[in-house]
Amino acid sequence: MHELIRDITMCIAAAWLLGLVAQFLRQPILLAYLAGGFALGPAGFKFIESAESISAIAELGLILLLFMIGLEIDLKKILSAGRSITLTALVQILSGVILGVVFFRCLGFGLGGGQWDALYLAIAGALSSTVIIVKVLYDKQELDTQTGRVTLGVLVLQDLAAILFLAVQPNLEHLAPGILLLSLVRVVVLIAATLAISRYVLPAIFRRVARSPELMQVGALAWCFLVGELGERLHLSREMGALVAGVALSTFPYALDVTAKVTSLRDFFITLFFVGLGMQIPVPTVSLVGWALVFAAFVVLTRWITVFTPLYFMRQGLRMSLIPAINLSQVSEFSLVVLALGLQAGHLGHPATTGMASLAFTLLAALSTFGMAKSDGLARGLVPVLKRVGLRDLDSCGDDIHAEGGEGHGSSKIMFLGFFRTASSLLEDMQCHAPDLMKEVAVVDFSPVARAGLIARKVRIVYGDISQRDTLMHAGVEKAEVLVCTIPDSLLKGTSNERLVRLLRSLNPTAKIIATAEVLGQVAVLLEAGANYVSVARLQEASDLLEAVRAATKGLLEQKQMDLASALATRREVMD
Structure with a gap:
């Protein structure tokens, strides 16, 4: 023992x-x-x-x-x-x-x-x-x-x-x-x-x-x-x-x-x-x-x-x-x-x-x-090799479509670079409150889930990696009027918002670029890189939380939750 x-x-x-x-x-x-x-x-x-x-x-x-x-x-x-x-x-x-x-x-x-x-x-x-x-x-x-x-x-x-x-x-x-x-x-x-x-x-x-x-x-x-x-x-x-x-x-x-x-x-x-x-x-x-x-x-x-x-x-x-x-x-x-x-x-x-x-x-x-x-870098290096040996990627499947049924390689006035939850919510708001803009929207992303959901909604989708210059040129960013980057640096793969904005500005000197920042100090960096506007999501979240705190102090929190539940009941976003 x-x-x-x-x-x-x-x-x-x-x-x-x-x-x-x-x-x-x-x-x-x-x-x-x-x-x-x-x-x-x-x-x-x-x-x-x-x-x-x-x-x-x-x-x-x-x-x-x-x-x-x-x-x-x-x-x-x-x-x-x-x-x-x-x-x-x-x-x-x-x-x-x-x-x-x-x-x-x-x-x-x-x-x-x-x-x-x-x-x-x-x-x-x-x-x-x-x-x-x-x-x-x-x-x-x-x-x-x-x-x-x-x-x-x-x-x-x-x-x-x-x-x-x-x-x-x-x-x-x-x-x-x-x-x-x-x-x-x-x-x-x-x-x-x-x-x-x-x-x-x-x-x-x-x-x-x-x-x-x-x-x-x-x-x-x-x-x-x-x-x-x-x-x-x-x-x-x-x-x-x-x-x-x-x-x-x-x-x-x-x-x-x-x-x-x-x-x-x-x-x-x-x-x-x-x-x-x-x-x-x-x-x-x-x-x-x-x-x-x-x-x-x-x-x-x-x-x-x-x-x-x-x-x-x-x-x-x-x-x-x-x-x-x-x-x-x-x-x-x-x-x-x-x-x-x-x-x-x-x-x-x-x-x-x-x-x-x-x-x-x-x-x-x-x-x-x-x-x-290093999985993203490994995948980025292996994809071209696999294509050369005959494997097809989603960008060669021939079913990328435009809202009016045209080809997927045209140009659009508004382009989402990357598509995750924020972009999904923005697209839903556009469809509800600005349906006229939907015909002008295109998305560049490599998510098969986003691709399937966007095709179902007849939104033009260009499959590809937004960190690659060739992908952006293929998507037609040089002809777009508004370029929207909604993915924060913590989720971006192979690039950052600053590098992406500089690349977009070099490809399209006249476009209006909307970027995203997680850190307040990043706003000035992105503006200097060429962004026309920088969205800071945490400020909007803080505003919503302040309203919730005020509602709680007045005994109205249940009503606010009911309003949220009512709004969510009518939303059918591409991504949960």
Whole structure:
């Protein structure tokens, strides 16, 4: 017992020290945990060699990690995923697993007879890292963009696929129809019992203890381990039970409160799990590094095949097809969980299986972080190459139209450069209050969603990147009378409002240019660059909020909200 406490102390200390190094180098923190475990374990400096300690640390961390993953799974997002997201995810997951099984089987990894390495590697290779992707997209402010939504939608459905695999994983040795049916019944019993209790019993209990943070935290942990034990009694696994316990609580009114209370414990046990996993990484021999490079190359290649292809054939455009493929090109932390469960169940026979996946996770975590940060530049460079080899982009589909049915390459008096929510609202106001101007409007943007909505409204749309001079010349900006830039710098890709205004002014010296500023000091910069007017959205928002505050002080806030609801009821914007 004292040895276990000592081992946990060393794990946390090593994770913290190497975590500081990772933060300084701007690398994913999980890499530090794996490196810490490797340094402490039998392959490193051998500070911890007890198999029992390593196993206990890893299993405890794994149960809490899966509980928290379950808490963060949004069932509503799974049910409301759009057609393009759902089809892309299905193609990516199924094709990735099939290609993986065939590929790794050909390389000599087992598939049956007690050795399921090829299947586990295929599953691990089909999953992408939620932690890394969400962090990078959040930093880039791309969580709410179309490419971000597709990426996150695929991640959610990947998690669902992993859950389905965990349901049959304990019975891989006995895949007869009767055994599979029995496993399915056990899973249904576990899920039904868990959801019933979480809906009809837990709310009353948690309502009573909501004001006591300690009881809220203990109650959440008790729920996690009790459902985990039920999973074990049903011959599934404690880990499967913990995952279902988390998913059940994710639909629960107190889910956010529970998550907040358990976050500190989650971080502690996640640290232990990944440090414990790092202890199991063997010494990186030339052979193991070679296997890791093969696994990493397979992951990247299959991501490009299985993500780019369905998006391209659904006519999402080259850029929209490329960026999600770049975003998803890494190994998931859930992949390491799956492999850890396989090792625990005795399903892995090849000595390189877990080590190669862990090293590939480390390598791709670093490379994909860089790749995602530069995804727009990579896509901008790859699009011309793909066009030269014969792939068509949306600008060559021949269905860009004018409001009166003419060709998409004419000229318009008013041009929107970029199209997001502000432009969508402006277009709606034009249609309601200045319909005569609608015939004079054209939009330049590379969003397939905006393109489809604008074509439906018979608004001229020129597909292209507004940061490119050729796109602007092709759109005919030199003949426009009014050029409107509504996208702030934080959302612009490959340019800024200042550079865009200077480029527009060089192409059209006489046009009236309306630009957008987020920072007050930017107004003078944009005017000096050649803008005729600069809109500062926060000033209009402040004015609206002031009216709301005044209405609140006079007891009229409900009326103001009713007025807003009435106005929203009649609006049918291109973008929500």
